[in-house]
Amino acid sequence: xxxxxxxxxxxxxxxxxxxxxxxxxxxxxxxxxxxxxxxxxxxxxxxxxxxxxxxxxxxxxxxxxxxxxxxxxxxxxxxxxxxxxxxxxxxxxxxxxxxxxxxxxxxxxxxxxxxxxxxxxxxxxxxxxxxxxxxxxxxxxxxxxxxxxxxxxxxxxxxxxxxxxxxxxxxxxxxxxxxxxxxxxxxxxxxxxxxxxxxxxxxxxxxxxxxxxxxxxxxxxxxxxxxxxxxxxxxxxxxxxxxxxxxxxxxxxxxxxxxxxxxxxxxxxxxxxxxxxxxxxxxxxxx
Amino acid sequence: xxxxxxxxxxxxxxxxxxxxxxxxxxxxxxxxxxxxxxxxxxxxxxxxxxxxxxxxxxxxxxxxxxxxxxxxxxxxxxxxxxxxxxxxxxxxxxxxxxxxxxxxxxxxxxxxxxxxxxxxxxxxxxxxxxxxxxxxxxxxxxxxxxxxxxxxxxxxxxxxxxxxxxxxxxxxxxxxxxxxxxxxxxxxxxxxxxxxxxxxxxxxxxxxxxxxxxxxxxxxxxxxxxxxxxxxxxxxxxxxxxxxxxxxxxxxxxxxxxxxxxxxxxxxxxxxxxxxxxxxxxxxxxxxxxxxxxxxxxxxxxxxxxxxxxxxxxxxxxxxxxxxxxxx
Numbered sequence: 001x002x003x004x005x006x007x008x009x010x011x012x013x014x015x016x017x018x019x020x021x022x023x024x025x026x027x028x029x030x031x032x033x034x035x036x037x038x039x040x041x042x043x044x045x046x047x048x049x050x051x052x053x054x055x056x057x058x059x060x061x062x063x064x065x066x067x068x069x070x071x072x073x074x075x076x077x078x079x080x081x082x083x084x085x086x087x088x089x090x091x092x093x094x095x096x097x098x099x100x101x102x103x104x105x106x107x108x109x110x111x112x113x114x115x116x117x118x119x120x121x122x123x124x125x126x127x128x129x130x131x132x133x134x135x136x137x138x139x140x141x142x143x144x145x146x147x148x149x150x151x152x153x154x155x156x157x158x159x160x161x162x163x164x165x166x167x168x169x170x171x172x173x174x175x176x177x178x179x180x181x182x183x184x185x186x187x188x189x190x191x192x193x194x195x196x197x198x199x200x201x202x203x204x205x206x207x208x209x210x211x212x213x214x215x216x217x218x219x220x221x222x223x224x225x226x227x228x229x230x231x232x233x234x235x236x237x238x239x240x241x242x243x244x245x246x247x248x249x250x251x252x253x254x255x256x257x258x259x260x261x262x263x264x265x266x267x268x269x270x271x272x273x274x275x276x277x278x279x280x281x282x283x284x285x286x287x
Numbered sequence: 288x289x290x291x292x293x294x295x296x297x298x299x300x301x302x303x304x305x306x307x308x309x310x311x312x313x314x315x316x317x318x319x320x321x322x323x324x325x326x327x328x329x330x331x332x333x334x335x336x337x338x339x340x341x342x343x344x345x346x347x348x349x350x351x352x353x354x355x356x357x358x359x360x361x362x363x364x365x366x367x368x369x370x371x372x373x374x375x376x377x378x379x380x381x382x383x384x385x386x387x388x389x390x391x392x393x394x395x396x397x398x399x400x401x402x403x404x405x406x407x408x409x410x411x412x413x414x415x416x417x418x419x420x421x422x423x424x425x426x427x428x429x430x431x432x433x434x435x436x437x438x439x440x441x442x443x444x445x446x447x448x449x450x451x452x453x454x455x456x457x458x459x460x461x462x463x464x465x466x467x468x469x470x471x472x473x474x475x476x477x478x479x480x481x482x483x484x485x486x487x488x489x490x491x492x493x494x495x496x497x498x499x500x501x502x503x504x505x506x507x508x509x510x511x512x513x514x515x516x517x518x519x520x521x522x523x524x525x526x527x528x529x530x531x532x533x534x535x536x537x538x539x540x541x542x543x544x545x546x547x548x549x550x551x552x553x554x555x556x557x558x559x560x561x562x563x564x565x566x567x568x569x570x571x572x573x574x575x576x577x578x579x580x581x582x583x584x585x586x587x588x589x590x591x592x593x594x595x596x597x598x599x600x601x602x603x604x605x606x607x608x609x610x611x612x613x614x615x
Contacts, residue, residue: 093407098546102587102591113581266423
């Protein structure tokens, strides 16, 4: 028999994986264009609602809706990027914060208008329900599935960024935008597609999150805080950093809620403030 | 700006301290609610308090360029310390106000050492994190603050022992307006002083100001502490005029709302926050029939529009129009 700490650790890691999928896109786009996108979780919420609608109204199987959630969030984000974000790339932090907070507000209202303020129910396939018994610890099947997906995403991102031409362009643009332009890389296009990919991943994360944390119109703001913490603790533009930070925040949040529930969310905010005071650029940040 | 004689720094600052007729008109207009809208005096009092809060954010955001997403922390500290003071010490309002201002200032001074080290995204994150931390502390310290149930037992005595805080909000508005006016005078003096000029310099170029003898970090620390003191006063005013204190006073929502108001009115202008707060609060009162989640739809649209079309807020747009008009 294993002590319960392993169960807590498992849940924490699964939660951290979810946070990673939600936040990795923001980390890359923030590192790439220095654009403070507080509407990132609005794209995640969009993915979540796409999945809920397809499953509950059109009767699609849960797994088939995940790619749709990805595509829906990616397409919406690229439309907004072309219409609004693009004009503010050179604007101040404040203007970017205001525009994207405005979009997040709008997303909350639109979601409340269409779907109501209640928590959305979701039926996951029978194969993902229940849990395995592993030396006396219940390992939720859905959480195992989540860890698997997150690892796949990580692998795909690492391969995509390290070993492809597109990845090389993205890395070049992150490191030195002016030089990358000089070498003939279309930085605008690179950014638009990275932005779409990042938001798409957020949409996928939003769809995956329903089973774990639920979905209501305030998702845009509730998880925005977590995502921003992960991104700033991990360091901008760093996938490994986001991964480590997501694990750190996931495990400390679950462990904090399990062992010292009276502290509430206090612990993760404290972790963030302490890490940022120690390393303002985040654990793996370059600047 | 067609000035034949070259402008000395002293002359420039002096010219800015002169009172414009429109300003005098503005302050006379703040007395109108007593005569014209006697039924809306409690709203007017809320507006005065919120306007003062926006002014305090303006000092750090509009003038010093420090973007804060957690300014409500100081508002909340002020609100709770005034509430606790009135319950456990005595209910005399002025001393409560002073205690709240001092405590908020103390916290502001302590955190200013963190704030002044950061800029850009880490700064936004740190202020957000500190604001959320303050909210969590207020939420979990149930024995002190009442947590999510709200604080019980605020008792505010009449001002000077004579003017009771009545149901119609007459005293409340007079009290808040007086506080707003006095603090505004101080802020106006501060902004038009060499210190205020240095803050604007830091906003424009953080690295160059130390080279001409204005240490950016020390200036940011002072400005941040002053803003915290003012925010604490606002919180205490709200507690005393409404006889209650709740978690709402320290929430992220309040930090975001005040940012919206300031930007709507025009950041970096003394009257920006005041105008923005008045428009925001009156609109919210008029649309109070709408459920809050739909109200935020319009706030979102407004934000996107202001950022895209009116980069300097309403006052910025107006002064641009005036400038174009007077040139013709």
